[in-house]
Amino acid sequence: MLLFVQIVLNGVLLGGLYGLMALGMGLVWGVLNIVNLAHGALIMLGGYAVYYLYAGAGVDPFAALPVAMAGMFCLGWLLQRFLLNAIVRSALLNTLLVTFGLDVVMTYLAQLAFSADLRTINPPYAGNHLDVAGVTVPLAPLAAFAAALLLAAALSAFLAGTRTGRAIRATAQNLTAARLHGVDPKRVYALTFGIGAALAGAAGGLYGVVSQITPYVGVTLTAKSFVIAILGGLDRPLGVIVGGLALGVAETTTAAYLDPTYINVVGFGLLVLVLVSRPSQAFERA
Amino acid sequence: MRGRGLFLALAAALAALAAVPWLGSEALVQYGINALLVATLAQGWNVVGGYAGYASFGNSVFYGLGTYGTAIAMTRFHLPFGAGLAAGAALGVACALLLGPPILRLRGPYFAIATLGLSAAMSALFANLPIAGKNIGLILPLYRGDALFYELSLGLLALATAATWWVSRSRFGAGLVAIRENEDAARVMGVNATLWKVLALALAALSSALAGGIHAYWITFIDPASAFDPTLNVKMVIMAVFGGPGTVLGPVIGSFLLSAVSEVLASRLSSVASLFYGLVVVLAVVFMPRGLVDLGPGLRRRGWRYFAENVRRHRL
Numbered sequence: 001m002l003l004f005v006q007i008v009l010n011g012v013l014l015g016g017l018y019g020l021m022a023l024g025m026g027l028v029w030g031v032l033n034i035v036n037l038a039h040g041a042l043i044m045l046g047g048y049a050v051y052y053l054y055a056g057a058g059v060d061p062f063a064a065l066p067v068a069m070a071g072m073f074c075l076g077w078l079l080q081r082f083l084l085n086a087i088v089r090s091a092l093l094n095t096l097l098v099t100f101g102l103d104v105v106m107t108y109l110a111q112l113a114f115s116a117d118l119r120t121i122n123p124p125y126a127g128n129h130l131d132v133a134g135v136t137v138p139l140a141p142l143a144a145f146a147a148a149l150l151l152a153a154a155l156s157a158f159l160a161g162t163r164t165g166r167a168i169r170a171t172a173q174n175l176t177a178a179r180l181h182g183v184d185p186k187r188v189y190a191l192t193f194g195i196g197a198a199l200a201g202a203a204g205g206l207y208g209v210v211s212q213i214t215p216y217v218g219v220t221l222t223a224k225s226f227v228i229a230i231l232g233g234l235d236r237p238l239g240v241i242v243g244g245l246a247l248g249v250a251e252t253t254t255a256a257y258l259d260p261t262y263i264n265v266v267g268f269g270l271l272v273l274v275l276v277s278r279p280s281q282a283f284e285r286a
Numbered sequence: 287m288r289g290r291g292l293f294l295a296l297a298a299a300l301a302a303l304a305a306v307p308w309l310g311s312e313a314l315v316q317y318g319i320n321a322l323l324v325a326t327l328a329q330g331w332n333v334v335g336g337y338a339g340y341a342s343f344g345n346s347v348f349y350g351l352g353t354y355g356t357a358i359a360m361t362r363f364h365l366p367f368g369a370g371l372a373a374g375a376a377l378g379v380a381c382a383l384l385l386g387p388p389i390l391r392l393r394g395p396y397f398a399i400a401t402l403g404l405s406a407a408m409s410a411l412f413a414n415l416p417i418a419g420k421n422i423g424l425i426l427p428l429y430r431g432d433a434l435f436y437e438l439s440l441g442l443l444a445l446a447t448a449a450t451w452w453v454s455r456s457r458f459g460a461g462l463v464a465i466r467e468n469e470d471a472a473r474v475m476g477v478n479a480t481l482w483k484v485l486a487l488a489l490a491a492l493s494s495a496l497a498g499g500i501h502a503y504w505i506t507f508i509d510p511a512s513a514f515d516p517t518l519n520v521k522m523v524i525m526a527v528f529g530g531p532g533t534v535l536g537p538v539i540g541s542f543l544l545s546a547v548s549e550v551l552a553s554r555l556s557s558v559a560s561l562f563y564g565l566v567v568v569l570a571v572v573f574m575p576r577g578l579v580d581l582g583p584g585l586r587r588r589g590w591r592y593f594a595e596n597v598r599r600h601r602l
Contacts, residue, residue, distance in 0.1 A: 083568070087572055087575070087601070089600045089601065091575070092394060092395065093527060093531070094571045097571045098567070098571045101566075101567035104564030105561055108560045108561040109561065219516075261410055262410055265406065265410045265411075268403030269403075269407070272400060
């Protein structure tokens with residue numbers, strides 16, 4: 001029983017981070033209708049930004065997060081403003097291909113710049129943990145989990161409560177109507193992609209604290225983000241976090257009770273279950 | 287070049303390609319086998335992704351099933367290569383007929399990701415099957431004959447292209463295009479959309495599985511990671527879209543060109559080859575979203591303004 005609690009707890013802590021990863025992808029998908037295959041690469045770049053701020057300048061990784069997010073926001077804004085806005089009305093396949101191309105470019109630039117070595121962001125408190133009634137609660141993943149929830153809540157509040165947030169939601173619902181009400185889609189699209197990239201950057205920094213980053217982690221993280229974004233629903237930030245928790249728990253229980261090789265099968269199995277049981281979403285958004 | 291002229295040019299190109307094993311170097315033949323097999327995969331994808339508009343990112347499932355079907359038949363049951371190929375093809379087509387109906391109900395990105403998941407699941411499945419050699423894989427009997435594999439690959443590509451040409455002119459192909467343009471309207475007009483989508487997938491599965499079988503016997507060693515290689519999925523889509531999806535020759539031209547580009551890049555400047563590959567994909571989609579085959583007619587019609595007009599049409 002204790003073991004089971006431990007496994008679920010590990011899954012929940014991991015799942016919060018997964019949710020944060022998927023948050024940016026779901027936002028961009030829901031608002032811009034772009035399935036961003038370069039999302040994992042953006043997560044990877046954010047991880048390296050935090051890594052170098054910590055290893056090079058000695059900034060605490062959690063303090064470095066806002067800096068990395070600001071940098072990633074600028075990158076995302078530029079990408080959308082000068083590249084993706086040029087093809088956003090093209091067929092879905094074309095946006096998939098462009099973001100795939102970006103993924104390849106970013107991965108190899110990262111390999112050239114940062115080398116292929118495994119990097120871990122390893123602050124002195126990385127190994128600390130609490131013991132709660134026999135269950136081990138590792139502190140760094142707990143802090144990462146808390147940061148993920150905080151960011152999801154902040155995004156939720158931003159979308160619901162601010163004028164810009166309302167403009168973003170209006171654009172997602174109906175581009176033409178939003179335009180008629182004075183929303184400039186070029187600005188909103190660039191801003192939304194920037195926010196998506198900033199969230200990816202934060203997820204990358206936290207991922208570097210609890211796991212390892214290489215230039216090649218992007219592809220798997222993109223696939224996970226995709227699954228979670230669908231599980232949680234594209235337009236609800238807190239739903240995406242719940243989707244992340246579901247995947248995290250499913251993965252750790254599978255690894256513990258079945259076999260680690262089935263981790264990916266479980267993720268996609270969950271996805272197929274959701275698609276079959278809630279098919280309306282799949283058809284409406286098509 | 288229309289009708290007879292185009293046909294003669296294609297026949298001449300086919301003859302020239304068939305002569306490569308006698309005229310070219312060994313390295314060229316080996317490069318040729320890979321390029322021809324990838325072109326076959328792109329052509330198979332073209333029927334589902336290009337004509338029916340269902341962007342599959344999991345066609346390596348059929349390639350992998352063809353690979354394993356052939357390998358299991360040859361190593362476990364000691365059947366000859368021809369029977370192995372047939373077994374692999376049967377396995378691939380059966381999978382398409384079985385899984386096609388449920389996954390082809392999904393549309394757009396949901397279909398894309400379901401197929402992507404399918405190839406991941408299949409890879410894990412074969413990594414745990416004792417008859418498939420689990421994680422270790424299978425070793426096929428060695429057969430030294432690059433020329434034979436080359437001619438087989440070329441023949442398969444020619445057949446796949448001929449099949450696509452037939453599709454493009456048939457009622458079946460017209461039905462697929464109708465599904466791509468507006469599936470609900472196509473159903474109203476009496477197109478049996480479910481059946482035709484599944485048949486399109488089965489056709490793609492057939493050529494992909496045969497390509498997998500040929501590759502398995504040529505390379506003689508297979509394991510789950512190489513048979514269900516996820517990069518293969520992306521590769522064939524890129525090549526087909528680069529050349530021109532939903533056209534007969536586009537995917538072939540696109541994959542020949544991209545194979546050559548990545549080969550030259552890999553040998554000349556290995557470290558930045560992938561970087562350049564990514565840039566080519568990005569620029570190609572931005573400036574010629576209808577693929578390479580539209581470039582010639584487009585340039586003739588519009589001159590250099592062709593590129594500017596493509597960008598203007600798709601930007602925000």
